[in-house]
Amino acid sequence: MTETLISLLSILLGIIGAIGFGMLFKKYSFGIVGNTIAGVFGSVFFIKSFGRLGFNPQSIMQNETFNGVLFSINCIVSLLGGILGLIVLKLIKNRLNK
Template sequence: MTDTLIAIISIFIGMFGANLLAVLNKTYTMGFTGNTISGVFGSIFFIKVFGRLGFGPMAIMQTGAVNPLLFTVNILVSLLGGAIGLVVIKLIINKLDKRPNNS
């Protein structure tokens, strides 16, 4: 595997994580497209931020072969990132949708 393939797999796992959360908890759903987009951004954000700890695509392939432990951590962070991305975006949308009462 290459670094690019690992990054693409991470993004797809983030998309899966957001859509899985939307299926399991209907309060956070924004439709398939909205869930997918938030999963992509959440996954990328989490991998970029937490990948600095040593489980980014470059670190996984550092020896020339896939490090299974680092790859597993990368996948779990992507899954969590996609789900948390959906929650955060849904909370922002709910906050923006609240209108003040002008009664």
């Protein structure tokens, strides 16, 4: 796997997390398109913020070897980033509507 493929998988997991969370909890849903956008930005923000702790794509593929533990952490953080992106977007929308 390359760093680019790991980054794309991370974004995809963020999208899946946001859409899945939106389907389970309808009050947080913005529809498929809105949830997709929230998932992309939430996933990218979380990976860029917390990836400095050592589970960014460059660390996963360090010295041309694949580190499965770091990849698993990356996947979990991406999934949570998509979910939290959707929640934060809903909180912002509620604050702006007041």
